[in-house]
Amino acid sequence: METIKLAEKYKNEMIETRRIIHANPELSNKEFETTALIKEKLAESGIETVDIGMKTGVIGIIRGGKPGRTLGIREDIDALPMPEETGLPFSSKNEGVCHSCGHDIHTAVLIYTGKILNEIKDELAGNVMLIFQPAEEGGGGAAQMAAHRYYDVLKPDMYVGLHTAPAIPAGSIGVKYGASGGSADSFTITVTGLGGHGAHPENFVSPVTIAAYLITQMETILARENDPRKPAVLTVGSIHGGTKGNIVPDSVVMQGTMRTLDAQLRLDMKAALKRIVEGCCATMRGKGVLEWDADGVPVLYNDENVTQQIYDSAAKLLGEDHIVVGKEPSMGSEDFSVFFDYGPGAQFSLGTQTPGKPETCYGIHNARNVFDEDSIPVGVGVLVQIARDYLK
Ligand SMILES: [Zn+2]
Ligand SMILES: [Zn+2]
Known part of the structure; x- marks a missing residue:
């Protein structure tokens, strides 16, 4: 089946799952309920999870029907210490904590990317590691996963992941070749x-x-x-x-x-x-x-080849006119870069803006920002397409 149809198939479920995560945000290294929910969802899909000895975060493994390389798909799952001000009906129930960096969307995207890839695993030549990382917003979650040697389970040959981007309309993604974050x-x-x-x-x-x-x-x-x-x-x-x-x-x-x-x-x-x-x-x-401080983060350097693979896969799915190529890096940081010490990788931006709706344009880490949920199947679709192309 075409990737876009696969991604659209679960759209309602994806949104429902995202809203549960959004309403129950948890701070870095305290993502206990989120971790339980991810494990439950992966188990429902029949995906194997591996315990690497961490209190929060999840590693899921999908073994393809044919031998080949391993793709690591990494998303972060934690929220921020700030009260939500969106007024959404599924707003945060945890006082003083909210998903204003969009990691609720990241988590939902990775759960359903896994579900779909697991359904088509027989066609995959190689494996997929689903990396649900805790503590991106401080607390060194990526470094903790490395210290717990997540790569002993299976060593990814390449890493991809996404981050929500209120500056880009939903339905489009952004890529940046080379240095992307400080x-x-x-x-x-x-x-x-x-x-x-x-x-x-x-x-x-x-x-x-x-x-x-x-x-x-x-x-x-x-x-x-x-x-x-x-x-x-x-x-x-x-x-x-x-x-x-x-x-x-x-x-x-x-x-x-x-x-x-x-x-x-x-x-x-x-x-x-x-x-x-x-x-x-x-x-x-x-x-x-x-x-x-011990939790220093390296430069987020998007490998040129991996970025090109993201571009090519996304172009098949969305069309080139839905890919924004970034010119300037940000001095903001992202600890996805820690994984790039273990293999080439790149992060892309998932557009979450609804044109004409200013509440979707405030930006991440803003308690009023609303993320367009139509972005979720787009993120899933792009990641599934990347995996299909990489594990051909
Ligand atoms: Zn953030
Ligand atoms: Zn973030």
Whole structure:
């Protein structure tokens, strides 16, 4: 049967499942009900699941009728800590949590992609690994799956996945060749001086003054060290120290985020920041310690060949006029990139905008954004077509 007909066949069920997930959103690493629902749906379809020792997230395996390569299809399942403001009848029932990044759509898409691929598995030369990843919105879900060696079950030769895109009309997808999303590394800098009475600078070392200089010095990495043709971001978003105007505190703590679109630049900037933190603080008689959070995410680099395969498969299904080729990468991050350390992969954008409806255009991470549900069979169709073409 044609892929488009297969995808349309379950449209009502897909929407129903998506609404259940939407109404019951769960935070990163706490996706217990979502995980149970996915397992239940895969079991109903007769799809084998594998326990890799994680509390949340699911790995499903479809073994094709003929030998061949393995395709990994990865989607994320977690929601965000923000109250929903869409006014939809199936709005979040969990206070302060909502699916404003569209991962409810991702989850429903992957459940039905699996269902359909399992129905046609006899025609597939190779296998499909359905990767339902927890904790994309922080908590390092992709890194956890790698640490639990998901690839020992079956090692995917290629990875694909999608993300909702309110900037693109439903019925269309977007692809981006090469760098698509930034690396993201969170850091904490502790500047230590020597506290005391603000009237006696001769006796004390002010970490407040050091921190102020340090921020301006950090800017020189961007202005005076980096290749200006390679974009990067260094943002200090939080700074805390002291309790009162005439007391010099012992320390100041700053937190920030660093983004790049280049793996080498990411390493170079990490080294430069360490040098400047330690050097600037030492020069001013203090001590600077830089620490990186463990859940840093590499650049989301869409392999050119994989992106071309997505383009070709989607063109068969939707027509070339329904594929938007992105020009500019985003400095936003996506931990799907962690999987690309284990094989080539690419992510595409699933259009979720309803033209003429402003509530579908606010964007992801906006509590008012409404996602067009007609996008769900489109996402399923494209993923099924990619699998059929790859496992021919
Ligand atoms: Zn998000
Ligand atoms: Zn997301």
